[in-house]
Amino acid sequence: MKKFEELKNLVMGLESDFEKFYxxxxxxxxxxxxxxxxxxxxxxxxxxxxxxxxKNKG
Structure with a gap:
């Protein structure tokens, strides 16, 4: 689940840049x-x- 948290943090961190750009x-x-x-x-x-x-190991 750590990687999922990293993904969420990255996306949320980009929010302000998306707003500034668009x-x-x-x-x-x-x-x-x-x-x-x-x-x-x-x-x-x-x-x-x-x-x-x-998946392949299990």
């Missing part, structure tokens, strides 16, 4: 959103691999 057209916030989404993608892939490994 509502205020702040390009620097857009860069932070893109970086955060890449981290999210990498975390999701790591979790997928971990779940698959656990």
């Amino acid at each position: 509502d205020k057209k702040n390009n620097a916030a857009g860069t932070r959103v893109r970086k955060g989404m890449q981290e999210l993608k990498n975390m999701a892939q790591d979790i997928r691999v971990e779940v698959q490994d656990i």
Whole structure:
């Protein structure tokens, strides 16, 4: 469940940058959103691999 908490924290941490980018057209916030989404993608892939490994062992 630790990884799930990390995912939630990452998404919640991006909320203000999403608002700044979409509502205020702040390009620097857009860069932070893109970086955060890449981290999210990498975390999701790591979790997928971990779940698959656990599933195959069980």
